[in-house]
Amino acid sequence: MKFEGTADYVAPADLQLAVNAAITLQRPLLVKGEPGTGKTLLAEQLAQALDTRLITWHIKSTTKAHQGLYEYDAVSRLRDSQLGVDKVHDIANYIKKGKLWEAFDAQERVVLLIDEIDKADIEFPNDLLQELDRMEFYVYETGETVRARHRPIIIITSNNEKELPDAFLRRCFFHYIAFPDRDTLKRIVDVHFPSISQTLVNEALEIFFDIRQVPGLKKKPSTSELVDWLKLLMADDVGEAVLHERDPRKAIPPLAGALVKNEQDVQLLERLAFMTRRNGYR
Known part of the structure; x- marks a missing residue:
């Protein structure tokens, strides 16, 4: 077999x-x-x-x-x-x-x-x-x-x-x-949540990969943490509109405690948000 x-x-x-x-x-x-x-x-x-x-x-x-x-x-x-x-x-x-x-x-x-x-x-x-x-x-x-x-x-x-x-x-x-690509992650999510909104998945993946690509991140969020985050988003009825309209100047996305697991990374994301806000005011 x-x-x-x-x-x-x-x-x-x-x-x-x-x-x-x-x-x-x-x-x-x-x-x-x-x-x-x-x-x-x-x-x-x-x-x-x-x-x-x-x-x-x-x-x-x-x-x-x-x-x-x-x-x-x-x-x-x-x-x-x-x-x-x-x-x-x-x-x-x-x-x-x-x-x-x-x-x-x-x-x-x-x-x-x-x-x-x-x-x-x-x-x-x-x-x-x-x-x-x-x-x-x-x-x-x-x-x-x-x-x-x-x-x-x-x-x-x-x-x-x-x-x-x-x-x-x-x-x-x-x-x-190797870390799964976007299509593989979608398949993994579908296994865990067969009826999940694909629009929500797409918006969540955008944020997820943005966080993973932040330079200097001590611990990148993993596949299992993405699944946990999506479960929380669904449980708290956080729709795709909230993720899509998220202000990029804010530090971290909603319920990000499922993705970001140490204070150094939280502080890094907050510093990046501060720089974004400062550049936006110029």
């Missing part, structure tokens, strides 16, 4: 090609792109399209690679031994399976999402090389080797917070999700 997007997820042709290529090569798909461009959602929709289970491993700055394999709870075992608990004689009772073990042990082929891998330590990706290559790992405490019943489809996302090691990159199929 080829991935072609879903009813709820607009996948451009190049993204479809990348997903299907990674599946064919049986390599992890490393997906980069601006926050809010649908990297995490891709894994969810891929699992839906393939009618299989999604296993998600959310990476934090403190996450270690071995946690994806398993964790041995030696403290609990020591406590139970002091209390004379019967299960203490079987060390397997104190092994907690990680997300990779869960994916390897699945009865069907699953989608494994390793989300925001660049949040972890720089050595984190290298520590997973062998497991992702061989689809197996050794459990020292029990002496068993865990092998994947079915090779999972692995989606790895990164926000480019740090560079990933070359050895890791060589083992991945890479795709960068």
Whole structure:
């Protein structure tokens, strides 16, 4: 089965090609792109399209690679031994399976999402090389080797917070999700709001792209933030006329808290509005 997007997820042709290529090569798909461009959602929709289970491993700055394999709870075992608990004689009772073990042990082929891998330590990706290559790992405490019943489809996302090691990159199929163009954004909006006024969408997109093009903006609004903004505009019955007739000398558009997410960018837009007003008075 080829991935072609879903009813709820607009996948451009190049993204479809990348997903299907990674599946064919049986390599992890490393997906980069601006926050809010649908990297995490891709894994969810891929699992839906393939009618299989999604296993998600959310990476934090403190996450270690071995946690994806398993964790041995030696403290609990020591406590139970002091209390004379019967299960203490079987060390397997104190092994907690990680997300990779869960994916390897699945009865069907699953989608494994390793989300925001660049949040972890720089050595984190290298520590997973062998497991992702061989689809197996050794459990020292029990002496068993865990092998994947079915090779999972692995989606790895990164926000480019740090560079990933070359050895890791060589083992991945890479795709960068470019920011959607106007037509693609319209299709995405139509998926979320099938009955929305196209005039409202057009006016909102004009403002949205104007904000994104402001030089020096610390955080450009993303696709997900556009969807949130449109939802608010519809809920508050802000019509296209309000957006169309918006005074360009005003600082920011209505309900812009859905688009502009820090005080530096608010201040930047206010300064630009001030300059516009001053030039208008001359």
